[in-house]
Amino acid sequence: GQEASTRYIDFAEQPFINPLGTEAGTKVLETWRTFYLKAVEEMKVTLKVRYPIQSGEKETTYSKAINARAFDICRGFLPAGASTNLAWSGTLRQFADRIALLRHHPLREVQTIAAILEDGLIARYPNSFDASKKRYEDTEAYVAKTMEHYYYHDVKCPELSLIRENIDKDALLPYKTLLSTRPIKTELPKWLGSYGEVTFAYQLDFGSFRDIQRHRAITQRMPLLTTELGFNTWYLTELTPSLRTEAEAIIASQKIATEALAQNLIQSQYYLPMGYNISNYFSGDLPALVYLVELRATSFVHPTLATQAVEMAKIITNTYGELGLILHLDPEPGRFNIKRGEHDITKVN
Numbered sequence: 146g147q148e149a150s151t152r153y154i155d156f157a158e159q160p161f162i163n164p165l166g167t168e169a170g171t172k173v174l175e176t177w178r179t180f181y182l183k184a185v186e187e188m189k190v191t192l193k194v195r196y197p198i199q200s201g202e203k204e205t206t207y208s209k210a211i212n213a214r215a216f217d218i219c220r221g222f223l224p225a226g227a228s229t230n231l232a233w234s235g236t237l238r239q240f241a242d243r244i245a246l247l248r249h250h251p252l253r254e255v256q257t258i259a260a261i262l263e264d265g266l267i268a269r270y271p272n273s274f275d276a277s278k279k280r281y282e283d284t285e286a287y288v289a290k291t292m293e294h295y296y297y298h299d300v301k302c303p304e305l306s307l308i309r310e311n312i313d314k315d316a317l318l319p320y321k322t323l324l325s326t327r328p329i330k331t332e333l334p335k336w337l338g339s340y341g342e343v344t345f346a347y348q349l350d351f352g353s354f355r356d357i358q359r360h361r362a363i364t365q366r367m368p369l370l371t372t373e374l375g376f377n378t379w380y381l382t383e384l385t386p387s388l389r390t391e392a393e394a395i396i397a398s399q400k401i402a403t404e405a406l407a408q409n410l411i412q413s414q415y416y417l418p419m420g421y422n423i424s425n426y427f428s429g430d431l432p433a434l435v436y437l438v439e440l441r442a443t444s445f446v447h448p449t450l451a452t453q454a455v456e457m458a459k460i461i462t463n464t465y466g467e468l469g470l471i472l473h474l475d476p477e478p479g480r481f482n483i484k485r486g487e488h489d490i491t492k493v494n
Contacts, residue, residue, distance in 0.1 A: 148355070149230040151220045157182055162226040162254060164412050173402050173416045177224045180395055184222060184388055188215040191385050196481045203486075210486030217447050220352050221380035221420025222392065225370055237273045240266060249285075249292040251411050297411070298366040301373065302346040302424035305456050310464065312341035312431060317468050325469030338430030343464075345457060346426040350377035352419035353450035360437050363429035370414040372400055374422035379449050431470075434461055439473055445488070448479035 161174040192214050198207045235243075240262065247259035267274040317324070317340055327333060349357070351370050358365070376396055381389050396418075403416045429437070438461060440446075441454035458472050 146231060146233045151216060151223060151227075151229070151352075154229060156223060156227060160228045161224060162228055162415055164226075164252075164254065164415055165406060165408055167406070169402070169406055170416060173399060173406070174224050174226060176395065176399060176402075177222055177418055180392065181219050181222045184219045184384065184392070185215050187385060187388060188218055188383075192481075199483075202483055206486035207483055208486065209488075210481070210483040213485045213488070214481055218380060218383040221350060221377060222395075222418050223352075224416055224418055225351060226415030237266070237270060241274065245284075246288060246292065249289040251292060251296055296367060297369040298425055299369040299371075299410075300424060302348060302426055305345065305347040305453055305460075307343060307460050307464065308346045308426065309344035309428070312343060312465070314465070314468060316340045317431075317465075321469035324465075325471055327471065329473040333432040333435055335432055338432050340431070342428045342430045343434065344426055344428045345460075346424075347453055348374055348422050348424055349453055350380070350420050350449050351417075351423050353447050353453075354423055354425065355419070356447060356450050357427075357437070357441065360427075360429075360433070362433035363427045363437065365425060365427035368423035368425045369410060370417050370421060370423055371410060372403075372417065372421055374424065376418075376420050377422050377449055380420045431465070435470075435472065442478045443475040444477055444480045444482035445485060446478070451479035454478070 156178060161178060163170040163174055189211055192211045196211070196214070198204070244259050244263050244266075247255055248263070250256050250259065263274070263278070267276050267278075317337070320337065323334070323337075351368070354368060358367075381392060384392055399416075399418075403413055406413065406416065434457070438454045438458040441450055442458050443451060446454070455474070455478050458474055462470070462472060
């Protein structure tokens with residue numbers, strides 16, 4: 146699957162999903178939209194003062210980098226119900242397997258999408274998908290129970306920590322040269338993953354979780370978005386003083402308004418901004434972890450995730466440095482980088 150970054154979507158027009166369909170729900174969502182649009186424009190001006198263009202830098206590239214930074218700061222105030230653009234490709238078998246789960250997803254929106262996908266696949270590939278939609282009762286009941294009760298991770302995790310370490314260091318000793326001579330931008334051999342996994346527990350804002358969620362080589366669950374862990378302070382400290390004062394007031398009033406909608410926690414996620422922190426944990430082997438931290442601890446990644454990736458890298462180095470493991474890391478992760486202005490999405494005719 147591929148999902149469009151919030152940096153490339155115009156949220157002045159993009160639909161915000163209101164599962165309750167109430168005026169109160171619409172008001173909460175539109176309040177976030179109004180503040181987001183205002184903040185983006187003000188931050189574009191402020192950031193040009195904070196990060197003035199340097200000699201030799203192209204104006205167009207610089208402006209795009211400034212815009213990207215403004216979008217990164219303000220995305221924390223977009224509600225999770227802000228719709229996005231995505232594409233999903235896979236084999237017919239993969240679609241069949243995933244739809245069998247998604248039709249029992251806790252969110253009605255996802256159940257509807259799964260049903261539409263199944264009907265489309267039956268129409269297009271009648272030899273691969275059963276038009277009668279045959280179901281196995283025991284399997285359906287088990288999947289439904291699993292998705293209803295266990296899909297979301299809602300256990301409060303501590304600050305970033307290595308909570309389980311199950312990699313066989315003795316078995317990896319013969320590969321010390323392999324670990325110590327790996328060139329930059331080169332992945333470790335996948336078979337090294339057979340020597341065990343580790344588990345990290347962490348807190349992260351929901352916006353940045355959407356980035357780390359893309360890593361399929363690690364195993365993790367979907368976090369439940371709530372207000373329990375508070376709003377990530379990075380988004381607030383990056384704002385101008387006047388915007389921060391306004392943002393803090395809106396966060397407080399919107400929290401009350403969202404609670405007053407009186408729906409369950411699963412539905413309330415749509416009305417909460419992506420700057421709220423979530424708890425999660427993931428397990429992964431050494432090749433997967435090295436790839437993750439080297440990719441995410443850079444100046445091209447959102448600072449809230451880059452900071453966590455740097456801490457993970459420190460733990461990995463301290464734990465496995467004796468094996469000769471080296472990490473190739475950005476010396477200034479999370480900083481403003483004009484090269485981000487070179488990243489763009491353009492329409493090809």
